[in-house]
Amino acid sequence: MQYEGVLTKMQTEYGDPIQYYLVFEDSFLNVNQLLGKDISIDFLGYQCLNCGKKKKIFRQGFCYDCFYSSAAVGDWIMKPELSTAHLEIEDRDLEYEKRVQLQPHIVYLALSSEVKVGVTRGTQMPTRWIDQGANEAIAILEVPNRYLAGITEVALKNHYADKTNWRKMLTNDVPPADLIAERATLENLIPEEAKEYFHLDKNDLYRMQYPVLEYPTKVKSLSLDKTPSFQGKLMGIKGQYLIFEDGTVFNIRSSEGYVVRIQV
Incomplete structure (x- = not known):
């Protein structure tokens, strides 16, 4: 079987295990069905x-020109505290920024390589946590706009990481943690502007089960720019990574916009 098209991040379906799909213009592929099989990527x-x-x-x-002009990749995407739509201040396109920034956002704790803090739109739970390869995740608070989520994340980054160690995540070298207990300690760390949204009484811990036959002990990243043709046996999928038998891992998310041929 052969699939060809432009890579975009894998679509996911929460379940036991999580289901992964590569979606192309004229076809789609349930990646879980490839576990244990040899595949090639060109x-x-x-x-x-x-x-x-x-x-x-x-x-x-995005290409260079679009990256520096599109509203979809403004600085406030990576740094929510820079959001200004609630002030009617435009970055690149105020109407777009209002649509994205002025909607409910979640500040959360996730256990991916260690306990980390992050921000996502309310509509992206649990997708965001799956994309990060989190084993567990829990919401801290839900606020009405991205700015409030951003300043809360900044306050909590003094106590928690805000990035995932992808090597630990992919080898499943993740120490246990009690996210419900962690959340219970946070009220005094939350900015005054956001404290009214802090909730402690919800039993909303998510646990993610990934389709992995065997975790590698060491990983090496596949770059299609350096290795335009690759073949290997697929042993797992976690986050937005394909994990191969020899420890090679391929980050679909970081390869968006690459046109590939996948053969099974």
Whole structure:
């Protein structure tokens, strides 16, 4: 079987285990069905996810020009505390920024490589946690806009990591933690503007079960720019990574906008 198209992040379905799908323009692939099988990945070119042109991908699936012009990749995406739509202040496109920033956002704790703090839109639970490869996750509070979520995250980053150690996550070298107990200690750390949204009484701990046959002891990252053709046996899927028998891991998310051929 052969599939060809532009890579975008895998779509997921929460379950036991989580189901993963690669979606192309004319077809889709349930990646779970490839576990234990040899597959090949061939790099064919680039296609910007924003303008659609066959231009080299710069970051996040966008070519250089689109990355520095599109409202979808403004600085407030990575740094929610920079959001200004609630003040009617435009970054690149105020109408777009209002649609994204002025909706419910969740500040959460996730156990991926260690306990980390993060922000996501309310509509992205538990997708965001799955994409990060979190084993467990829990909401701290839900606020009405991205700015409040951002300043809360900044306050909590003094006590928790805000990034995942991808190597530990992929080898499943994750120490246990009690996220419910962790959440119970946070009230005094939350900014005054957001304290009214802190909730402690919800039993909303998520646990994620990933389709992994065997975790590697060491991992090495596959870059299609350096290795345009790769073949290996798929042993697992976690976060947005494919895990192969030889310890090679392929980050689909960081390869968005790459045109590939996948053969099974």
